[in-house]
Each structure stands twice: as structure tokens, then as C-alpha cells.
Amino acid sequence: MMQTINACELAICLGGQPRLQQVSLQLHSGELLALLGHNGAGKSTLIKLLLGLYQPDSGSLTVLGDKPGRQPLQVGYLPENVSFYPQMQLGELLQYFADLKGINRRRVKQLLAEFGLQHCAKQPLRVCSKGERQRLGLAQALLSQPALLLLDEPTVGLDPLASTFMYQTLQTLRSQGCSIVVCTHELALVEPVLDQLLILEHGRVAASGTLPALQQQAQLPWQIRLPSGHAWHTDPLLAPWLREQQLLFPASLLPQLSQRLTQHWHCVDYQLQPPDLRQLFCHFLAGTDARATLAEAV
């Protein structure tokens, strides 16, 4: 698998303050990285480094085997607050971006159709809905069929259907070999599609790796929801972990408990739930003040 991003010990100061420190990250082709962190953690700053808009003060960074910013057509970008010329028509604007990148009209038509934007192609941007503008934003990022897509909070303000559509699109792109970095607070939406996670806390890496690796590392309790109609409390092996209709236990006990359920109780219809991304996020950012309230709610 080709390495799309190779970042080693990146650091940058902005406005006289360290904004990123010792940030390392490797991403391969066809992988999706969820870039998470509290507001002001440094997510957008990292994206700007990947685009070559900022230069690191120290550390090394290659994007598609090159210095960042050297292959603009290979990198698609959807900024956080995308604003387009309000008086331009949606289709006209996509064509304008295509012309800037030297891309032909067929691709513009194809993207308008793919993103369900044909009906509003002749509408000025100022009357287009947030969802239509965001789909346009993604379409412009995909004009040149980039190998790497960088998305900064792509679903802010979108309704649940539009957000789901956005993540389905990302999943398709990923399966076609596109590498994706998505910066988001929509943990439930990104969880099923991510390959890797990078959680930033005040510019430093609070956690990074795959979801199973972080689930292992966090050592948060796992849950098994049990079916009703059994006297679970009579089992000396299960009883210590029983809370109403569920077992809450350390991951290391999973083989033992699941064996007990299947062999002793002949129970196979239990639901196993490892810690989810929201719980992991709170766990790894537990020291961050704003996170404390959130952690209590989980």
C-alpha cells in the first residue's frame, strides 16, 4: 500500500504560541483518518500543513511522496467555512473551478449528476440551501479525482440525511483508493467508516491508531446486553459484572464471559458493545476542562 501522508514529529508556532507539537502520522492509500479534538486543538492547522499553506517549524512531512503543496491536483480540499460568490450560479461556479484546474466539462456534468445538483445548477449560490452548497463544496474538491481528500468539518449544519449521504460518499471514495482526512465532531457518523484516528489535545497527540487499538489501550469497560428470561444473577462467574440486564467488564474477560454464555447458558443472542468513539474521545481528553461535562454524560 502506498503511503499518502508521512508526518514525523511536526511542530508549528502561530502567533507566538506552539499550536502543534510532536505530531506524527502515517496514512496509506484508501484509508480514512478521523482527525478529532476539542475546539482549538489544532486540527485545521494540521490540515493547512498538509496542504502546504503552513510550513512546520520542525519535523518532516511528505504528502504523496512529495513536499506538501507540490501536487495541487492530487489533493482535494473542502475548507471549514466554504464561501462562494453569492451571485454566481452553482453550475457556473463548478465550471469556473474546473477551468482553473484545466478540467473538462464532462467531469462537471458528471459531478452535478452524481451529487444530485442538476436541478439547482442554474440557481445563484445565494438562494441555494446549505446542503446544496456543501455538496458543491465536495464536488469542487473532487473535480480532479484527487488521491487525497482533506475535509474540514464537512457536515456542519447539514440535516441527518445529508450528513449520512456525505459519509456514504466518503466510504465509496475510500473503496476506490482515495485517502481521506476528515476533521469532525460527528463521532457517530465517522466511527463506522474510519481506518485510523488521531485525537489532538492542545496541539499534542492524545491518542492515535485504529479503533480496536484505542479500545484496547483505553481499558474502558465493554458491555454485553443480555436477553431477559434467565436468572443471570445466580451465576457466580457473571454476577460480579452484572448491572441490571447487562454485563460491564474489562476487555480481558471477554473470552471467558462469552464462553460462559454460550457453553453454560446456551445463549448466543447477546449483544456485545465495545467502548464507542464518543466514550474513547472523552476518555482520551478527560483532562481537558470542557470535556469533563461531556464525560459525565456518557
Ligand SMILES: Nc1ncnc2c1ncn2[C@@H]1O[C@H](COP(=O)(O)OP(=O)(O)OP(=O)(O)O)[C@@H](O)[C@H]1O
Ligand atoms: N494564523 C494563526 N495565527 C495565530 N493563531 C492561530 C492561527 N491559526 C490558528 N491559530 C490558533 O491555533 C489554535 C488551533 O487552531 P485550529 O483552527 O487549528 O483549531 P481546530 O482544532 O481546528 O479548532 P475548531 O474545532 O474550533 O475548528 C487556536 O487556538 C487558534 O486560535
